[in-house]
Amino acid sequence: MTEAPAGCEPPITPERTFALVVGVESYEIGGFDLSGPARDATRFADWLTGTAGVPQANVRLLLSPLARNANGVTADPATQKCVEDALLKDLPQRDGDLLWIYWAGHGFLDRAHQLLLPYSDATAAHTTHLNLTSALRMWQSTTVGGARFRRVAAIADACRIDSRWKGGRLGFGAVEYPVGQPVTARRQFVLYAARPGEAAGNRAELEAGQFTDTLLKRLDRLTVAEAVRDLVDIARAVQGDFATMKADGRAWQEPTFEIATGWDEAPLYGGGWTEPHAPSGARVLDPLAWTELGELLGGYRTPPHTYEAYRWAFEVAGSAPPPGHRLPSAQLTEIARDLNNRQGTRPGVPLVLPFVQHLASRSPLSDWAASANAWVERTRERLNADPLPPPPPKPPEPPALHVRLTPEGDDEYWLQLWAYQGYFENVGESERPMDLDAVRTALGEHLLTHAASALPQRIEFHVPYELLQEPFETWQIPTGRRNRTVVLGCRYEVVLRCPEERQGLTEEPWRAKWQWYETNGGRHSDAVHHVCDTDVTDDLADVLQLDEPPVCVLADVTEPVIPDALDAILDGGIPIAVWRRPSPATTEPLRNALEADSLDVTELPKKLKYLRVRRRPLALLWDNPGRIPDRRSLSS
Known part of the structure; x- marks a missing residue:
């Protein structure tokens, strides 16, 4: 990796290195204990004071072990008072260059994706905790005075799951620490044991965190100067170790890291954290460009495909996008600011330009698109930036056949067929109500009749609630070759729709969630929510509708629980869901x-077709509010 030019700043020494090391196993919350973190924290402290060479007096070790693990432990407990005295009062007054923060224990994310780490004296009703995200903001500001601590390295061997875990069992209050003016010379490196939404695993045979055990093998025999210099490479090596373990079934989590250059957590792009300056010659927007861009973007919400435009900017610059598949903000101007603060491998391309160019290519507002393209070209010429390639065209929407079943009496339905490829066309309807066997026959005849001209790729069944349990994807349809039949879901992408249930209070979250999905894409870490039998409670629908994400529920529930799970999915406004058919x-x-762990929600219709061919009977709800044919009289 690139190192700072000689003479720019003195090297990091053990004597000017300090650390807060915390391991929490025992909590005042019943059934919350965790074996391993105290041992992990002790091992990390041993590395610091061993080969890393940090003086013992510079390390604040706080441990709350289980009783069976407490033999020989001589450390203050990991209570709220002890942690806050060390991290917020004592250490900021020390004259150091590098601070290590290591934490092993339970971890949760709040709605703003801040990492909350409960103290040992946390209770269920009053879950006192360290807000690590806020603490790092404080450490990157003038609250930590003078020229102290030009580097902060934080390591969290903790889960990053929703703080509303178990239906709001824990009582997290709001915790924020005082933040002064930004100190941009400080740099922070944060290494997490897992991605947002993931749990961090323990090695049962060692009673140790799998992440810490893997990390310490990479830190073994390194001095503090070597560890600081190579921290990015060490983190990537740990990620590689977990990728290998994940491939052979020994791990499920994916460690991630972030590098911040400023108090606002704007990440440094380029793969290093010790360089004092970004590469020279990088193109950034000038004041005139910002003024014009503010007028162009002001007042606009993030439109569909915004994340695609964000990723495209990095592709044009020849760089990999930041990890996590997420936008840095919900505001277009803040996304542009984030891009302007990043540095790709092609300094001749300001990342904001291809971002705006991509937005213009997908915009339905022709006047706005023309203004955006004019701004891109005008700014590019003034900054003498490289020419831009055209953005990729919007992927074509697959041709679809929409099958609407409207109930009439007992077990009979009116049938309407609509073809869609850019617009809806009514292509058939029944003259009288029919049962499901007759519907299957009529559908098979339609597909055979139109096989040579307008064969759909996807079949969308618009059905009343009670038919969500009908396995349409397993229907046998004729091939036209003697008496041969095929399984419908093995030849077509079969999805279910239930728009009639999206009325009243459920309509707004349904539409808002679909809009979020189109804007942020299908690989965002918050897009998918997993549900098992014990999660299907009376308040599940309230939890699901609380925010724009999640947009997809994987209902890994047993057959008796499916109806309750579907009720919660529909009441919560969830547009996409997967569950197993009885088998x-x-x-x-x-x-x-x-x-x-690597699911792209966008690929679900295609992926489930693939799985059905391999005899995995799965149902897919795919309820796009923008693709509903107009209701018309069946007798007209």
Whole structure:
């Protein structure tokens, strides 16, 4: 990796290195204990004071072990008072260059994705905690005075799951620490054991965190100067170790790291954290460009495909986008500011230009698109930036056949067929109500009749609630070759729709969630929510509708619980959901079948077709509020 030019700043020494090391196993919350973190914290402190060479007096070790793990432990407990005295009062007054923060224990994310780490004296009703995200903001401001601590390295061996865990069992209050003016010379490196939404695993045979055990093997025999210099490479090596373990089934989590250059947590792009300056010659927006861009973007919400435009900017610059598949803000101007603060490998391309160019290419507002393209070209010429390639065209929407079933009496339905490819066209309807066997026959005849001209790729069943349990994807339809039949879901992407249930209080969250999905894409870490039997409670719908994400629920529930799960999904406004059809051969967890850790929600219709061919009967709700044919009289 690139190192700072000689003479720019003195090297990091052990004597000017300080650390807060915390391991929490025992909590005042019943059933919350965790074996391993105290040992992990002790091992990390041993590395610091051993080969890393940090004086013992510079390390604040706080441990709250389980009783069976307390033999020989001589450390203050990891209570709120002890942690806050060390991190917020004592250490900021020390004359140091580098601060290590290590924490092992439970971890949760709040709605703003801040990492909350409960103290040992936390209770269920009053879950006192360290807000690590806020604490790092404080450490990057003038609250830590003078020229102290030009580097902060934080390591969290903790889960990053929703703070509303178990239906709001824990009582997290708001915790924010005082933040002064930014100290841009300070740099921070944060290494997490897992991605947002993931749990961090323990090695049961060692009673130790799998992440810490892997990390310490990479830190072994390194001095503090070597560890600081190579921290990015060490983190990437740990990620590689977990990728290998994940491939052979020994791990599920994916460690991630962030590098920040300013108090606002704007990440440094380029892969290093010790360089004092970004590469020279980088193109950034000038004041005139910002003034014009503010007028162009002001008042506009993030439109569909915004995340695609964000990723495209990095592709044009020849750089990998930041990890996490997420936008840095919900505001277009803040996204542009984030891009302007990053540095790709092609300094001749200001990242904001391809971002705006991509937005213009997808905008339905022709006047705005023309103004945006004019701004891009005008700014590019003034900054003498490189020419831009054209953005990729919008992927074509697959041709679809919409099958609407409207109930009439007992077990009979009016049938309407609509073809969609850019617009809806009514292509058939029944003259009288029919049962499901007759519907299947009529559908098969339609597909055979139109096989040579307008074969759909996707079949969307618009059905009343009670038919969500009908396995349409397993229907046998004729091939036209003697008496041969095929499974509908093995030849087409079969999805279910239930728009009639999206009325009243459920309509707004349904539309808002779909809009969020189109804007942020299907790989965002918050897009998917996993549900098992114990999660299907009376308040599940309230939890699901609380925010724009999640947009997809993987309902890994048993057959008796499916109706209650579907009720919560519909009441919560969730537009996309997957659940298993009853089958003696389907015991595989949905997470495994769908490779959920790398799931792209956008690919679900295609992915489920692939799985159905392999005899995994899965149902897919795919309720796009923008693709509903107009209701017309069946007798007209």
